[in-house]
Amino acid sequence: MTNEELLEHVALLMLPELYRNRNDDTSTxxxxxxxxxxxxxxxxxxxxxxxxxxxxxxxxxARDTSDLAELKLTGRTIASLLNGDVFxxxxxxxxxxNDLLKLPNFGHKSLNEVxxxxxxxxxxxxxxxx
Numbered sequence: 001m002t003n004e005e006l007l008e009h010v011a012l013l014m015l016p017e018l019y020r021n022r023n024d025d026t027s028t029x030x031x032x033x034x035x036x037x038x039x040x041x042x043x044x045x046x047x048x049x050x051x052x053x054x055x056x057x058x059x060x061x062a063r064d065t066s067d068l069a070e071l072k073l074t075g076r077t078i079a080s081l082l083n084g085d086v087f088x089x090x091x092x093x094x095x096x097x098n099d100l101l102k103l104p105n106f107g108h109k110s111l112n113e114v115x116x117x118x119x120x121x122x123x124x125x126x127x128x129x130x
Contacts, residue, residue, distance in 0.1 A: 068092070071117045080106040093118065096126050 067088040068078050084103035086092050092114070100106055100114065118124055 071114075071121070073113060073117055074110075076105070077110040077113055080104065080110055089123070092125075093123050094126055096128065100125070 067090075068081060068086075071089065071092075073081075080103050081087075081092065081100075084100075084106065086095065086100075086103070097111060097115075100111055101108070115125065
């Protein structure tokens with residue numbers, strides 16, 4: 001629904017009230033003004049909601065697993081990383097060994113796998129917390 005359609009819809013909803021107050025110019029103007037303000041607020045809220053949804057969609061796309069898939073890790077290791085909110089290589093290399101070992105179902109075998117695969121790519125885990 002476009003903004004114009006939304007304004008028109010609210011105006012149509014307000015017609016019965018305008019008709020009831022047709023003999024009172026002051027009341028009719030007040031009702032019309034109130035209808036416009038309500039419609040205007042609805043347009044602003046709708047715009048804000050659409051912007052919020054666009055931001056959420058961008059965040060979801062940023063969590064794309066293609067970066068981790070490039071590392072050719074086992075499915076179990078990737079699943080553990082994703083469950084621990086590690087979605088990209090940049091997030092992975094910013095973790096320490098201790099950070100990774102705290103993830104659910106991520107043990108020393110997964111840690112050694114990650115370290116080996118990163119080393120093959122010329123990368124490593126963060127050595128300490130800053």
